[in-house]
Amino acid sequence: MGSSKQFTPEESQKIQQLRSACSAILNTEQNEDHYLIRWLRARNMDVEKAEEMLRKSMKWRKDNEVDGILEREEVPIKYRRLFPTGDFGRDSEGDVVIFIPYGRYCHRLVIGVEGMETVLRWHIIWMETMNRLVTNAEKETGKKGLRLVQIVDFDQYSYKELTYSPGREFLIKTNKVADENYPELMKSMVIINAPKVFSLLFGVIKPFMSKETISKISIISGNEETWKKELNSKLNPENVPVRWGGTKKGTDEYCSQIPEVWLGTPVPLSYFTSDYKVHDFQTKKIAAGEKFEVEIPVDISKYPEGTTPNLVWKFKVENHDIGFSITCKALSIGNGDNKSESASSSLSSESVESTVNAESRVDSKEGIQEGNCTIYTSGLYTLLLTTDTAIHAPRQFITLSK
The missing domain is CATH 3.40.525.10 (CRAL-TRIO lipid binding domain)
Structure with missing residues (x-):
């Protein structure tokens, strides 16, 4: 009956020999025939070698x-x-x-x-x-x-x-x-x-x-x-x-x-x-106290009517933790020609920066971070990653996909 086959007379004899030698260090389940036969088969039915192996393993379990x-x-x-x-x-x-x-x-x-x-x-x-x-x-x-x-x-x-x-x-x-x-x-x-x-x-x-x-x-x-x-x-x-x-x-x-x-x-x-893996991403090193920015200009007027773009991100911190946030500087779009300008050139020095995604700390143990948000306002969107000066390690490693 599948894996529940009976033992040969020789196997049964050697199982009993191994049980007699080791029963004092085994619990009830470990004293069963089907448990003991595994050790014998692992040592080509040599009782002495099986006993040595079993005793070493019991010590390993205890230690x-x-x-x-x-x-x-x-x-x-x-x-x-x-x-x-x-x-x-x-x-x-x-x-x-x-x-x-x-x-x-x-x-x-x-x-x-x-x-x-x-x-x-x-x-x-x-x-x-x-x-x-x-x-x-x-x-x-x-x-x-x-x-x-x-x-x-x-x-x-x-x-x-x-x-x-x-x-x-x-x-x-x-x-x-x-x-x-x-x-x-x-x-x-x-x-x-x-x-x-x-x-x-x-x-x-x-x-x-x-x-x-x-x-x-x-x-x-x-x-x-x-x-x-x-x-x-x-x-x-x-x-x-x-x-x-x-x-x-x-x-x-x-x-x-x-x-x-x-x-x-x-x-x-x-x-x-997802067909991406951590090691397939672009790798960026950030020293303690420094920051890394990804700027993405978005002009809503360039998208078909009735549609809105999505901002999508994926990244992974390899050591310690890092701060992650998204901000936006709104575009100053006038009538007519200004709509054809790029998002970055449409920004004025007075553009007000707003928070799209408040800063949160991302620990390296948390795995790949991914998310998205719908964009309703034209502007220069900045994905910001920052390290903490209190970090003991001199450098951090992050993995980005955009």
Whole structure:
């Protein structure tokens, strides 16, 4: 019955041997056959090596206070939205299917702001969450020994993400955590939309992966129709959003606002529909106490009757925080010829500056900022970004799109 197959006489014997050696350090669930067999299989059924591995992992759990971590700690919601994981139900054998939109992850955003140790801590929370998904599925179905099927989408993955050294280091460290402490939790990993640079990424992390892990990874090549068809043959389409070939519907094809699809945290639709990434923007450095302005002249008279222009902005602060505001100096437009003048030349020295968007502080942890406002008055609109002289770091980095 799928992942709940029976053990051979040899496996049963070695499970009992491992249990006898380690039962004192294991809880009730950890003493079960389907838990112990994972450690044995990870060490080619060598009881002594499996015991060594298991004892090291139990010490790791104690040293890092892993037991009960899901009740004590959580990843901030802003990062759960920036690094979402989808629950795509079960495969044909009852194993848990998760979806990872890896190509849209930006590790320089989170590691650069929060630091490696914090992000690694969050990864432990993620691993424990995945383990609980499997445990809950076992309780719901009555099957034992269920595992994870990971669908990893590399759409929008870029070379710049590949060249971010801390991001590669993070991958290597998290793979080590999984191999040493969650053996045989992963049943398989299916990669879709792999870009040309994927081979470079895989070449970097492959030496740090076990042969067993590597053997479970498959790449579906070909166009979208090809990988959708293959995913449908492996998964239950009713649990997969339309975007990835399933039939599950929400307010959009990504089911972005359905909590149960995204582990309780709805994801902004723009996360999936925006083809820009942080590292694709123009980068501007602003020293402490300085400011950066973007001036946009707007002449309402040049727009068709009955229409109004929109001012749209997107930006991201990479370190610390920054002040953001929008002001407008109204145009002094006279009769006739003045309407043909540019917005900037129509301004007089007496033009009164008004506030369109009052200054607010934007923290680097808040991710990409985007907004818009309708323009009803001709004028010179200025988007202003300012740093604070009290900032300890000598420079800030922001990313702009206009």
